[in-house]
Amino acid sequence: MNPATAFARVLVDEMVRGGVTDAVVAPGSRSAPVALALADAETAGRLRLHVRIDERTAAFLALGLARAAGRPVPVLTTSGTATAHLHAAVLEAAASGVPLLALTADRPPELRSTGANQTIEQPGLYGGAVRWAVDVGVPEAGREAAQNRYWRSVVAKALLVARGDVSGDPGPVHLNLGLREPLLPDDGTPGTPAPLPSGDLAGRPDGAPWTVAAPGAGAPPALVGTAGRTLVVAGDAPAALGRAAAAAADRHGWPVLAEPSSGAWGAAGAVRGAALLLAAPDWLAAHRPERVVVVGRPTLSRPVSALLADPAVRVETVAATPRWADPGRGSAVVGAGRPGTDDAGPSDEAWVADWSAAATRVGGAVDAELDDPAHGLTAARLARDVVAALPAGALLVVGSSTPVRDVDRLAVPRGDLTVLANRGVAGIDGTISTAVGAALAHPGGGPAFALMGDLTFLHDLTGLLTGEGEAVPDLTVVVPDNDGGGIFAQLEPGQPQHASSYRRVFGTPHGRDLVAVARALGWAATAVDEPGQLPAALAAGGPRVVVVRTDAAADAALAVRLREVAAAALGQA
Structure with missing residues (x-):
């Protein structure tokens, strides 16, 4: 079995063992060993393969799969400009916390910076947009056992980082795959992966997926009750985070200004047309919150942004990951799920009722106008x-x-x-x-x-x-x-x-x-x-x-x- 084929089969086998169920391929020559290994895995019923002719389309398809399924999805390209077409989806995955795996086939190091066809400097191509990037190295003959162990550990770490298992901050990972010819299988046994290495692999028992249970990772926000006039502003976020925030707000009776992709849009206290309420200055002056708890990344509404920038409002941000939204640099508190204190007294029930009644009135007026x-x-x-x-x-x-x-x-x-x-x-x-x-x-x-x-x-x-x-x-x-x-x-x-x-x-x-x-x-x-x-x-x-x-x-x-x-x-x- 040639080195490129051996590597590709181990790569795919370890991805499947680590929970990958879907993969996306854009056709190319240099990526052929991995593409064929993925096709063999689909034939064996181990994953579902999607093929697209356009790398940008392939990347966003993988993004959609990963976003909806909540697990890493690899997208494979050949070398050269094909790799650049993943960048937009990588940037979106970075900002949205989506576990996208960018697998870019590459020429071996001896062909880089020589004017060789379809060859660019791919290591580090996506810069700080990825949570982790590694130039995996070119498979070589005669080093099968050591390489097998190394390849599996790289893939296992890539999946952990992409899922955010250690950091609580999921996102894209870039594996740059330098491959030498021959690129097509020569052993006549399609889909046969190299055996698992003997002994312990990076702390993982043989045959079991490598996982890390990070303390507190993925814990739902435990929003703390406080002063009577509190709003929750929920921006774009993973669904589980939004749902947890909505449940906490419901327990405290707080209105929720939730964007549609926040996961909190259907909360019991969700305010319809919040941007229209906030855009009415006189009404807002009489009903301005004392405190706003921000969950996720609100980006849709200028009135919401203005509220968060209001110096008269205390803004507290729930940070489920090391990244949080605070473009106005106005957050008084940034906490891992528990900003604020419990010492400010009961909720202002009349104020909450006013928000609900106002949303109902505005909704009725909007519907009447739209239906004209x-x-x-x-x-x-x-x-x-x-x-x-x-x-x-x-x-x-x-x-x-x-x-x-x-x-x-x-x-x-x-x-x-x-x-x-x-x-x-x-x-x-x-x-x-x-x-x-x-x-x-x-x-x-x-x-x-x-x-x-x-x-x-x-x-x-x-x-x-x-x-x-x-x-x-x-x-x-x-x-x-x-x-x-x-x-x-x-x-x-x-x-x-x-x-x-x-x-x-x-x-x-x-x-x-x-x-x-x-x-x-x-x-x-x-x-x-x-x-x-x-x-x-x-x-x-x-x-x-x-x-x-x-x-x-x-x-x-x-x-x-x-x-x-x-x-x-x-x-x-």
């Missing part, structure tokens, strides 16, 4: 209606930009949905692939849905390509199509003084029929023009794309109108 026939099926109404129409147990992946903000402001929070979003770095790239991966790994096994803008959809069209023999997701992608970057119409670039350059530089109209585009890539596709058509389109099953034509200028005007009706409902007209 004069508006038709807008992007804002679509966000609310999609969330309301999904079956219990469904998965919803929400694209960055306008859709996730519309869901956050306008939809009724639901605890019976799994909601995911790439909010670590909040890019629009790779969203289709992330949704496909999440759909294939959805723990509930129910149908999956994604809501994303037209530019987000077009940015990742290759995510729709499912090759022969690949798993097909039960995924319905809903696209509000306003022919460009509609969010900019609601921000500063959409102001009249920028009108001369807005359309080309910010609006970026694409002029494409997205139904035809989706069908050309093999997906069923439907155009929805009326609100009443939406439930049937969502119930038709996937893989499917549902396109709803909207108007960016009208959506921007409606956003202003919704703020006005919310203020009126709060008595600030």
Whole structure:
């Protein structure tokens, strides 16, 4: 057995023994030994393999799988520029705490810096974005026993670090795999891994996965009760953390301002349309909290950011990992689950009731405005209606930009949905692939849905390509199509003084029929023009794309109108 094949089989065997159930491959020559070992493992029923022609798509598919399943997923590329296409997904995994394994095949050291084909300096390629990176070294003949032990220990450590078992801070890991020719098996025995090493391996008994039980790792936050006017702000976070925070808030009776992907969105005290309440200055002045407990990474709302920057508010951050969100540098306390004290007296029940009543009034006013026939099926109404129409147990992946903000402001929070979003770095790239991966790994096994803008959809069209023999997701992608970057119409670039350059530089109209585009890539596709058509389109099953034509200028005007009706409902007209 040649060294490259021996290494690849041990690598894959140890990943499977360490809990890997899915792997993603983008085709290439230098990565052939590992790709073939993964294929053999799938044939043996040891894992599920996914193949994509585009490395960026492959990486975001792996990200979606890892995010939904909560366990490491490797993505394999060949050498050279292919490795660079993983970087965006690695950055998102780093910021979101997703256990992504970047496996990059490489030329051996003697070919680096020589002008050899498809060769770049890959060690350290992802810089500080990875929790750990190692240039594994080139397999050599005659050193099988020692190398076998080393290879297994490297893979075991990579899985531990990616899962955050030691640090409590999961995230991406980079293994750079230098390989010399021959690259194809020469022993005629596909899929046979090298035997396990004899003796103890890094403290692990032979035959058992290498695990570390770190004290306190993964412990849920035990939020401490304190002064009467306390809010919980829950940003994007692992679902278990958000659920634990929601349960603690419920015990204390605190309102929860939860982003859709926080895991706390369906909390008993979740406040619908919190950003609209916080944007009403007079109401907020009368109902400002004394204390805000931050869990996860809130990024969606300027009013929430302003609240956290308010010097009159004590901000306490629950840090479940060594990384926490405090962009305003205003946290008075950062604690591992227990900020604050218990000495400030009972909750202010009347204040809590005011928050609940205000959210109800604003919700009713918003619904009435969205349902006004004069508006038709807008992007804002679509966000609310999609969330309301999904079956219990469904998965919803929400694209960055306008859709996730519309869901956050306008939809009724639901605890019976799994909601995911790439909010670590909040890019629009790779969203289709992330949704496909999440759909294939959805723990509930129910149908999956994604809501994303037209530019987000077009940015990742290759995510729709499912090759022969690949798993097909039960995924319905809903696209509000306003022919460009509609969010900019609601921000500063959409102001009249920028009108001369807005359309080309910010609006970026694409002029494409997205139904035809989706069908050309093999997906069923439907155009929805009326609100009443939406439930049937969502119930038709996937893989499917549902396109709803909207108007960016009208959506921007409606956003202003919704703020006005919310203020009126709060008595600030």
